[in-house]
Amino acid sequence: MKISVIIPTYNRAEMLRDTLHHLARQDIPVDDFEVIVSDDGSTDHTKAVVDSFAGQLNMKYHWMEYLGFRAGHARNAGAGMATAPLLVFLDTGGMVGPDFLRAHLAEHARPGGPRAIVGYAYGYNPDYGHVEVDAIAEAMSRMPPEQVVEHFTGKSWFLDVRHGLYEKYGFDLSRMAIPWLLFFTINVSVPAKEFHQAGGFDEGFDRWGCEDMHLGFRLFRNGVPLELSRTAWALEYPHERNRANDMQDVAINLRYFLAGWEEPQVEVLALLIPRLLFGTIDDECRAVLDWAASVRDLDVSAEIDAAVKEIAPSGRIVVFGSGGRVPPSLPSATLFDFDRELLQRATAGGGHTGHHRMGLLTGLDDQSVDTVVITSRMAGLWGRWSEDLLAEAGRVGRKIHVTFSAHS
Structure with a gap:
């Protein structure tokens, strides 16, 4: 077993079916990977969907009682069941091409020490309007993900919401002051050893948002470089969001983040994300770090x-x-x-x-x-x-x- 794919889910059985379908299309031997669905208390037919793939994938399933938002807990439970040395975290609704897992493996096979990979996420933009959502959904209903990506090439609205920052730094996260700002678990991979040494996901995050950046922050503090992969991409299936509620949850989670890890960069993050100034945060943190060095x-x-x-x-x-x-x-x-x-x-x-x-x-x-x-x-x-x-x-x-x- 080379790679464990961990998918947290909650009451999205049909979206999960599509994600598992595309994992079953991978061009590496099926015995090289396992898929672990960690269910945060679904009441729909999620378990039946998982069981339907038992003959196609090496499936594992974990169910826990729903006690509110516990994505970090679900991911940790999945990681605890993993047997491979490399963990991939993929969201329910993450649609992938047939070379997805091969690309993640290749990123970790490059020379150098252990690294965490931030996979590109086409179609990921929480601020999409209905026109864009409908266009992506329609294309995905008749084409596999790799063809959808090709179909929308050149459409700026189809790019990963982080693309502007990726481009600003030449797609090199090492040029950022706080690369963990872009560590979104819609699509990431990390060696299991480094994941556990960092403590996994902090289960104190009981609302939507930031638990993934928090893990990236701790990996980075432990000396694990965060690197972008444009070949190990995923495509997010459009789904409903309550943006106002999400941002309220994020603001609360950011205060929790700061209370546990007092650092000026986290302080800037906690102040500016609720103001929707995400794109300025790394520059602001760089300026603080530069000033701190100058007045040491x-x-x-x-x-x-x-x-x-x-x-x-x-x-x-x-x-x-x-x-x-x-x-x-x-x-x-x-x-x-x-x-x-x-x-x-x-x-x-x-x-x-x-x-x-x-x-x-x-x-x-x-x-x-x-x-x-x-x-x-x-x-x-x-x-x-x-x-x-x-x-x-x-x-x-x-x-x-x-x-x-x-x-x-």
Whole structure:
């Protein structure tokens, strides 16, 4: 067994039938792969559809009680049943050509260490209108996926919704600051060893969205490069979506993501995705990383000391941009900085708590502190983020003290 295909599903029996039909057309020996359907509590005829492929595919089936959205749980259950060294995660409704699995295997056979593959997804665009949806559905009713892809070649609306970013970076995800931004499990593959070392999917995501990026984030942190494959493509079958509800769920999941992994890049993600600014996120994260590197040696302890003397605080203080050293005059405070190592130095004595964030989303309660001090370590980010930083400072603090000239 070379490859395990894991398909989470819920009450989409006929769409699943089409996905399994195209997996049965693969041009590699059937004994080289298995297909695991992980059912998140379907009440339709999903099990009967799975059973109907028993003579064509090496099928496994896992059913669990429906307790709300649990796609991560379903994928983990499928991965737990897998016996192959390579896992492919494919959504129900992911239609593939006959060379799909051969292409994924080839990507992992290239020289170099282990990698995670982000497969291209034709037709994947949650914002499609009825015209595009109807056109794709009609074509798929009379042509196999590879012919549908050929038929719509040149149609910009048929491209993967991520195509603009792929193109921007020359289809090379290593040029991105946060390539995990594009890790969508509609079609990805990852070695089983690396998947399990990363902890699999976080089952704390109990709403739609972001659990796949979260896995990509952890793979990337573990040193697993994320790479794009345009040959290991899938075509998404059009289906109903509630875009407004989806975005509400995403906003909640992003806060969960940030609470578990405090990093400025995740903070930017959590702020901008709900604003529908997906295409700008990598550039914004790159700018934060570049600024952080440029001010690594900037010591603002004198600024903080002067602020403490000026405001004569008697209550709780928060500092945005603490750096690695704070003055003895600073009473017990909550420190925020975009440099994790410097933040650890600043909090090493135990007198202060720290958060590896910029201060865009602090996670603190409304009006829970007396004063928010914003230092010149934030100056290079001020032109872009001042409005958001001041809004968050005003939400959590009764007073705001900026130690630098906003116009300098």
